[in-house]
Amino acid sequence: LVQVRRAVVQLAQESSHSPMATPANCAMGSGRRVAVGASFAWHRGRWRAHAAARCASCELHVLGPVTHHARAPSSANTRRPEDAASGAKLATQLRAAPPGVGCVAFAILAGWRIRSRAALLSVSRREQRGSRAFSVTVWARRMRTAAATEEATEEPATDTLPPLSADGGSQEEFEKYWARNAAPQRYGGKWVERLSHPQVNIEPYWYNESSGETRWTPPKPARKVATKNTDDALQALTGAGPEWEMTIMQLKKALHDGRQESLGLSTEQLAQRAVAEYENFVPRVLSWHDYQYITFWFFGGMKPSRKATAGARQSFFDQKNGASNELFASREFFLAAAEVLMSRLHRMHPICLTYFIWTYTRAGVVVPELMEKVGTYLCNGLLPTMDRCSLGTMVWNFTKQGVRHDRLFEDATKELSRPNRLRSLAARNFQNVVIAYSRGDYWHPALFDAMARGIPRLLDLHDPKLTKNERHLLFAYTCKDGSEVLADSFRISNLTVILKGFAKMPSPVPSLERMLASMADYVRRSQERSPKMMRVEDDVPAFLNALAWVAFSHNIDVGTIVHDCFSLGPILQGMEESRKRNLRRKLTNVGVSVEA
Numbered sequence: 001l002v003q004v005r006r007a008v009v010q011l012a013q014e015s016s017h018s019p020m021a022t023p024a025n026c027a028m029g030s031g032r033r034v035a036v037g038a039s040f041a042w043h044r045g046r047w048r049a050h051a052a053a054r055c056a057s058c059e060l061h062v063l064g065p066v067t068h069h070a071r072a073p074s075s076a077n078t079r080r081p082e083d084a085a086s087g088a089k090l091a092t093q094l095r096a097a098p099p100g101v102g103c104v105a106f107a108i109l110a111g112w113r114i115r116s117r118a119a120l121l122s123v124s125r126r127e128q129r130g131s132r133a134f135s136v137t138v139w140a141r142r143m144r145t146a147a148a149t150e151e152a153t154e155e156p157a158t159d160t161l162p163p164l165s166a167d168g169g170s171q172e173e174f175e176k177y178w179a180r181n182a183a184p185q186r187y188g189g190k191w192v193e194r195l196s197h198p199q200v201n202i203e204p205y206w207y208n209e210s211s212g213e214t215r216w217t218p219p220k221p222a223r224k225v226a227t228k229n230t231d232d233a234l235q236a237l238t239g240a241g242p243e244w245e246m247t248i249m250q251l252k253k254a255l256h257d258g259r260q261e262s263l264g265l266s267t268e269q270l271a272q273r274a275v276a277e278y279e280n281f282v283p284r285v286l287s288w289h290d291y292q293y294i295t296f297w298f299f300g301g302m303k304p305s306r307k308a309t310a311g312a313r314q315s316f317f318d319q320k321n322g323a324s325n326e327l328f329a330s331r332e333f334f335l336a337a338a339e340v341l342m343s344r345l346h347r348m349h350p351i352c353l354t355y356f357i358w359t360y361t362r363a364g365v366v367v368p369e370l371m372e373k374v375g376t377y378l379c380n381g382l383l384p385t386m387d388r389c390s391l392g393t394m395v396w397n398f399t400k401q402g403v404r405h406d407r408l409f410e411d412a413t414k415e416l417s418r419p420n421r422l423r424s425l426a427a428r429n430f431q432n433v434v435i436a437y438s439r440g441d442y443w444h445p446a447l448f449d450a451m452a453r454g455i456p457r458l459l460d461l462h463d464p465k466l467t468k469n470e471r472h473l474l475f476a477y478t479c480k481d482g483s484e485v486l487a488d489s490f491r492i493s494n495l496t497v498i499l500k501g502f503a504k505m506p507s508p509v510p511s512l513e514r515m516l517a518s519m520a521d522y523v524r525r526s527q528e529r530s531p532k533m534m535r536v537e538d539d540v541p542a543f544l545n546a547l548a549w550v551a552f553s554h555n556i557d558v559g560t561i562v563h564d565c566f567s568l569g570p571i572l573q574g575m576e577e578s579r580k581r582n583l584r585r586k587l588t589n590v591g592v593s594v595e596a
Contacts, residue, residue: 168477169198207381237276243269251296271336286390297329328363375405392432399440417450426487438501452511456518499546508554551590559591
């Protein structure tokens with residue numbers, strides 16, 4: 001411990017004088033800001049190749065965690081005089097330590113300092129983002145865990161998996177899925193057997209209520225026990241009055257037109273009616289085609305009650321211009337519904353719960369206590385019962401609302417990385433998941449590597465002239481109202497959003513370069529074949545900018561990939577001069593030869 005303390009102070013003192021780090025004062029940390037003697041800015045896990053050479057003798061760096069080196073303090077990150085004085089006083093008493101020990105020492109003290117500074121954050125910020133203290137060895141540990149797991153249990157090849165669902169689940173499969181999960185079989189040792197969603201072959205799986213373990217092989221010994229008494233002493237939600245007598249469409253029109261007060265509609269009764277509708281609905285998939293008939297507090301598809309302001313962007317959801325609030329019931333309704341929901345989550349199907357929470361997200365109403373309870377409820381072995389859209393949308397809900405739930409994202413990583421689940425994901429699911437994990441700072445190597453493995457399948461085998469994936473590549477799903485919905489194919493803009501998420505990763509994952517090559521080839525083919533409705537202005541330059549960002553962040557040479565797929569002359573020719581220079585500079589930095 002004495003040696004660790006000496007190493008920390010030595011690192012802090014050296015870093016305060018040197019604008020560039022050396023192998024002797026390398027540091028590793030994560031969080032919003034780390035200050036030990038001098039302040040260090042953490043740029044959200046991005047590699048800075050120009051900052052300093054990597055510490056060749058530091059064992060932790062070889063393992064691939066996020067690493068950041070000390071930099072000169074700036075005006076936005078100034079050393080406090082007392083920190084400098086303290087560092088100078090202690091440094092005079094201590095001597096240098098080996099680089100590897102120093103790195104570990106700095107990590108220990110940095111983690112302590114982050115937690116201390118977190119206490120000074122405002123209450124509102126803590127509620128929105130939660131604790132930002134992040135163990136500096138988490139990424140390295142997760143990388144090692146993912147590698148060990150892969151070696152111990154190799155993922156089955158695609159041809160060893162059950163056949164891909166042809167229709168997203170037949171009616172017979174859904175009947176079995178609903179009945180079994182409504183009254184799951186129980187086994188000794190607190191094991192519960194459920195069925196996964198029919199989109200992923202309605203496979204049986206077992207969840208342990210004591211340990212939280214989920215497994216896909218029967219526990220041993222598998223001794224069946226009596227079904228647990230599920231009587232929760234809660235009464236079914238019913239009532240009298242206009243809130244219960246009016247149809248869904250009548251309620252929707254009344255709230256949309258602002259006639260709630262004139263009709264004498266109680267906010268509390270409306271909230272109970274909303275929860276009752278969702279508790280009684282048995283879903284197939286997360287789709288507006290079904291939920292439009294039971295969601296009277298969402299006015300999507302109805303004529304706006306007021307004209308958009310001049311110059312406002314015409315968007316289905318536009319919180320900046322007030323359009324999003326106009327599409328939903330009042331904030332008071334959502335707060336009243338949250339009070340009802342929090343004691344009855346177990347009575348609502350996870351897919352229904354996802355759509356309900358989605359309306360909170362889009363309406364801009366955040367109830368942290370509700371979100372915490374929702375995340376904990378879903379972690380009780382329920383994630384495999386969700387369809388592909390609800391699983392991706394739920395994690396997106398948490399990040400969009402700014403509410404953190406580490407356990408939910410850890411469990412979702414395991415489910416989303418399963419080969420059978422991975423191959424069922426559609427373009428929008430990949431995008432939602434990457435957005436949720438990257439913007440929420442959930443850095444799980446297994447998740448990002450799974451995304452990088454799964455995306456190329458939908459790119460390489462799809463003709464980009466088609467707006468939807470063909471059924472043999474990815475199944476469509478059928479809603480309860482009989483609507484068949486084919487999966488949307490990737491647009492170039494989707495790939496750009498996904499690349500930005502990968503650019504923020506602390507370190508690259510094994511399948512990243514394969515995904516980059518597949519994306520570039522798809523964009524090339526999309527340039528040639530995609531209809532105008534699939535394109536947006538300057539989508540190819542935007543993609544190349546994101547590609548260069550990923551390549552620079554992870555020290556990848558993409559020169560061959562770019563030259564094989566793109567003719568840069570025509571692309572640059574149509575750009576403004578400043579944007580052209582910027583893109584040329586970025587591409588040059590990652591191995592692309594661009595003519596002046």
